[in-house]
Amino acid sequence: MDTDALTSGTLQKLRATRPYPALSLTMPTHRRAPDNTQDAVRLRNLVAEAGNRLDADPRVSREARDAVKAQLDRAAADIDPRRALESLVVLADADEYQIWQVPRTAPERVVLSDSYLTRNLVAAKAGARLFWVLSFSADHAALWSGTNESLRAVKDHGFPLSPPHQNFDPERQARSGDAPSIYTDEDTRAFFRTVDDTLRGVLAAEPRPLFLVGLPQALSLLEDVGDRVRSATCTVPKGTTAETTAPELARELEPALADWREQGVAAVRDRLDTARGAKTFAGGLDEVWAAAGEGRVALVAVEEHFQRTVRVTEGHLEAVDPADVAPGDEEVREDIVDELIETVLDNGGEVAFVADDSLADHGRVAAVLRF
Numbered sequence: 001m002d003t004d005a006l007t008s009g010t011l012q013k014l015r016a017t018r019p020y021p022a023l024s025l026t027m028p029t030h031r032r033a034p035d036n037t038q039d040a041v042r043l044r045n046l047v048a049e050a051g052n053r054l055d056a057d058p059r060v061s062r063e064a065r066d067a068v069k070a071q072l073d074r075a076a077a078d079i080d081p082r083r084a085l086e087s088l089v090v091l092a093d094a095d096e097y098q099i100w101q102v103p104r105t106a107p108e109r110v111v112l113s114d115s116y117l118t119r120n121l122v123a124a125k126a127g128a129r130l131f132w133v134l135s136f137s138a139d140h141a142a143l144w145s146g147t148n149e150s151l152r153a154v155k156d157h158g159f160p161l162s163p164p165h166q167n168f169d170p171e172r173q174a175r176s177g178d179a180p181s182i183y184t185d186e187d188t189r190a191f192f193r194t195v196d197d198t199l200r201g202v203l204a205a206e207p208r209p210l211f212l213v214g215l216p217q218a219l220s221l222l223e224d225v226g227d228r229v230r231s232a233t234c235t236v237p238k239g240t241t242a243e244t245t246a247p248e249l250a251r252e253l254e255p256a257l258a259d260w261r262e263q264g265v266a267a268v269r270d271r272l273d274t275a276r277g278a279k280t281f282a283g284g285l286d287e288v289w290a291a292a293g294e295g296r297v298a299l300v301a302v303e304e305h306f307q308r309t310v311r312v313t314e315g316h317l318e319a320v321d322p323a324d325v326a327p328g329d330e331e332v333r334e335d336i337v338d339e340l341i342e343t344v345l346d347n348g349g350e351v352a353f354v355a356d357d358s359l360a361d362h363g364r365v366a367a368v369l370r371f
Helices: 008-015 037-056 062-078 119-128 170-176 179-184 186-205 216-225 246-277 285-293 336-346
Strands: 022-028 087-092 097-102 109-113 131-137 140-146 151-153 210-213 234-236 281-283 297-303 310-313 316-319 350-354 365-369
Touching: 008 119, 008 336, 022 037, 022 062, 037 062, 037 109, 062 087, 062 097, 087 119, 097 119, 119 336, 131 186, 131 216, 131 246, 140 186, 140 246, 151 246, 179 186, 179 216, 186 216, 210 246, 234 246, 246 281, 246 297, 246 350, 246 365, 281 285, 285 297, 285 316, 285 336, 285 365, 297 336, 336 350, 336 365
Parallel strands: 131 210, 210 234, 297 350
Antiparallel strands: 022 087, 022 109, 087 097, 131 140, 140 151, 281 365, 297 365, 310 316
16 A cells, blocks of 8 residues: 555554454565565565464464464565565454555564554654645646655545636737736636635545645635635645646655755754753653653654564563563563554654654653643
8 A cells, every 4th residue: 555545544443453463564675676686585584484473372373373374475465566665564464464565664573463563654654744735727726645755646535626617728828928817717716716615625634734836826816715825834836737747746846845844853853852841851762651651742753763672560661682582472562662652643642753863862762741
């Protein structure tokens, strides 16, 4: 599945508790030859490791083991190497499997638990920072779903749109110099009201930052007839047509997107600094984990590749070497960081992934507390 399918609702379903064992497999992949030739071998080895883990786990019945193995085999056969990005995430239980190609690196891991390992998907969603783009003019309005990787034209939610009556020739008017008159036409005003209303429904169903791309006079008219311009993250005063391609639009958006992403990084840093001054800051896995369990975390920042296997002892976390963990040890949490992230999200908090070593002074994880 594509990263822009990672809605909050989808992630919540994936985090749901399910019958043990829910198997999660992650591995790095490669987009191009010759590096991608190793991916198939690596996948076979991980599938074999998963089978051995299932065989050795005393908590797994024979029926459950065979069912999960069958789902995993189906998933492995269904993976399309032509769609490979930076990593692969395979999720399987006795009843289903899911395949996610993720544009962020992930380590080789096989995890058995009572829920799927979602941290790599959460990181993909947080890193991708999904957004909407509306490109429009007097004779068209197209909606695009954007991630770090690409723009995808949206063919639902009422888009694309075109006016019911086109009684003008934009190319002729552009040549004659009277193109601005298009935007004083009452039919165009009515069309822009429809665009604004349709866009309102999209944002209500799936709130995301919104980028508007259109000529200055188009942006001005949309602001005059509705309120989407005022709620937009950024407006880009560039002309587009119904034939504008995703790569062409991405080039026009690149400076605005770069500024927006940098602002997001700075905002997380500022919130952590403010929390330190206000005594609403927590640092280190043990402290943040305890606060998350009490529903006190408003924002957790985690270094991208930080993971920890622990044993929970009297309410505290004791780090353990995964190689020393016996199969079926119910006191061990294979990835407590993933559980931390899930807890924060389930309690309405935010998750931000930051560069490795940027939180070295705080145990690789830090939080802004509600109280």
